[in-house]
Each structure stands twice: as structure tokens, then as C-alpha cells.
Amino acid sequence: MASTNPQESVRDHSPLPKVLVPNKPRSFYTIGEEPFTSTKFQYLKAYESPLPLDQFLATHAHSVKAILSSASAPVTADLLQLLPTVRLVVTTSAGLNQIDLPECRRRGIAVANVANVYSADVADLAVGLLIDVLRKISASNRYVKQGNWPTRGDYPLGSKLGGKRVGIVGLGNIGYEVTKRLEAFGCCISYNSRKKKPYVSYPFYENVCELAANCDALIICCGLTDQTHHLINKEVLSALGKKGVIVNIGRGPIIDEKEMVRCLMEGEIAGAGLDVFENEPDVAKDFFALDNVVLSPHCAVFTPESMKDLSELVVGNLVAFFSNKPLLSEYVDE
Numbered sequence: 001m002a003s004t005n006p007q008e009s010v011r012d013h014s015p016l017p018k019v020l021v022p023n024k025p026r027s028f029y030t031i032g033e034e035p036f037t038s039t040k041f042q043y044l045k046a047y048e049s050p051l052p053l054d055q056f057l058a059t060h061a062h063s064v065k066a067i068l069s070s071a072s073a074p075v076t077a078d079l080l081q082l083l084p085t086v087r088l089v090v091t092t093s094a095g096l097n098q099i100d101l102p103e104c105r106r107r108g109i110a111v112a113n114v115a116n117v118y119s120a121d122v123a124d125l126a127v128g129l130l131i132d133v134l135r136k137i138s139a140s141n142r143y144v145k146q147g148n149w150p151t152r153g154d155y156p157l158g159s160k161l162g163g164k165r166v167g168i169v170g171l172g173n174i175g176y177e178v179t180k181r182l183e184a185f186g187c188c189i190s191y192n193s194r195k196k197k198p199y200v201s202y203p204f205y206e207n208v209c210e211l212a213a214n215c216d217a218l219i220i221c222c223g224l225t226d227q228t229h230h231l232i233n234k235e236v237l238s239a240l241g242k243k244g245v246i247v248n249i250g251r252g253p254i255i256d257e258k259e260m261v262r263c264l265m266e267g268e269i270a271g272a273g274l275d276v277f278e279n280e281p282d283v284a285k286d287f288f289a290l291d292n293v294v295l296s297p298h299c300a301v302f303t304p305e306s307m308k309d310l311s312e313l314v315v316g317n318l319v320a321f322f323s324n325k326p327l328l329s330e331y332v333d334e
């Protein structure tokens, strides 16, 4: 429970190593905090302190050895500057865009990622969104529930997934899981990634526009970086074309959202399945009126099963770190 007494939150007699938690991760909300705890370390929860963050950090600056980051808890150069004894950042997010990785590297701070914990769930949702858009599942569900079937007749046909040419943008763990699923549906896969992957034989397109021009659907699986910000722009969307569908389970700002909305409204692309948005949780209202758009509230990673695996990995990484053992899932830049 949040302390109401500022003095109480500054008192810190525990000999356990300290892990700063700047914001409450969504995973703590979904399965509770208990699975993430251990007798080997103690969380310092900035979000429960009545102190302003800078005062809280000043109070604990020299006792914090690790940070538990999440999508909503950025680890910036400014934060690290205030915490000179930090040597590890563990994140609960698949994306690492909120962590200043070059600054961590410069300071000799290790980063532990989520490894493969979420990949299957995210891939399932990506394929689910694609099928939903193509087969109009959500749209026809609304049609039936609104009582339109008897009066307005059959709903327009959806389109087959099998045989579709699907382009994966970002062939990491999640992208690879998506390909495994789409192979089973008989799709023709090709991809764009920072580098050609030696372990797959799918056609590789160095240029995402060329990939789009040769695909019926694009699935965005890459991380958000300076290079991928608005990677999917007007040119890529028009290359995808009138019959093209886009699915995004990466990060909202990878797509130029205003341009995508325009293309959807003007029929320049056929549909979209989106789990992530440029300005979460405020989703552009233009999407709401579009029947060819399926939306989910950035929940691709959230199943109780993967949350449990996540808690084991987070605790495992922190315990390993505080026991001077190798991390279970250290992020290594390729």
C-alpha cells in the first residue's frame, strides 16, 4: 500500500539489494506483484512514494543496483545519470525502445530482455488480426448482433488467407513465430529485416517498399528505433495497394498513422488490424467508423500464461545478477 508518510518511504534499513521500479508495470496489474518478488532483492517502488520522483531518486541514488523497466517506464540518460550504482536494467516489455541502449552500453549497464516469453502470444494475435480483417469476423459479428442479417441479407464475403503473399517487417523472435503460423495456412512469406537471415529461405527485401509492392498483407513485427519510426509511410502504403492489408503488433509510431487513416478512408488500402497506436491509449477516433479496421488495446503480450513465464524470467535475471551469475536473457545488439 502507498505510504502516506514521506519519512517512511525514505527509511531504508533492509540489507537486500535494491531494484528501482519507476512506474507500475502492466504485468503487476494483471497477475499481481507477488510472482515477481523474491527474498533475494527488494523493489523500491517510486510510484508508491509520496515524494516527487527526483527526490525519491536522490534519496535512493546510491543504493539502487538495478532497474525494472516496462513499456511505460523509460530508462533515459537523465535517469541513469542520477543512479550511478545501477548495473542492470531488466525489462518486462518485448520492445526496448524505452531504454537508452547506447547509454547503457556506455555506462557498462547490462540489459535483460524478455527473450521468447511473449513471442507465441504476439504471433497468435497478429495472425488473429489478419484473419479477422480478411474474413471480416468482427465486422460480421457486429452485423449479426445489430440484427441486420434478416433485413439486409448476407454480409459481404471475406477473403481467403491461404495463398496470400504476406510480408513480415522484422524477422526477430516474434516475426519468426508469425511465419510458422502462416506457413500452416499456406501463405507465401517474404520479409524485410535489418539483415538477411541465414536460417530462413523466404525472399528477403532490403527495401520495405519493394516488399509491400510484392505482398497482399504486411505484418509489422519490428521494434521501434530511429530507423523504423514512420518506416511505413505514404510510399509503402501505396505500394501495398488497394487490396492490401496491414497488421501492426510492433509499435504505433512505426506506421505514419495519419497517412494510414487517410489510405483506409480513401480506399487506398483494404484494411488494418492494429494492436498498437501512435498515441496510446488515445486511439484516433477516425478508426472507429471504419468497418475494415480491427483494433485491440495493446494487449498482444498479455495472457496469464506468458505473464507467469515473464515473472519467472524477471526474478531469474535479478537473482542471477545479484548472485554474480550469468543473466538468463541478456540483450546483445546484433
Ligand SMILES: O=CC(=O)O
Binding pocket: 071, 092, 093, 094, 095, 096, 298, 301
Ligand atoms: O508491447 C508490449 C511489449 O513490448 O511488451
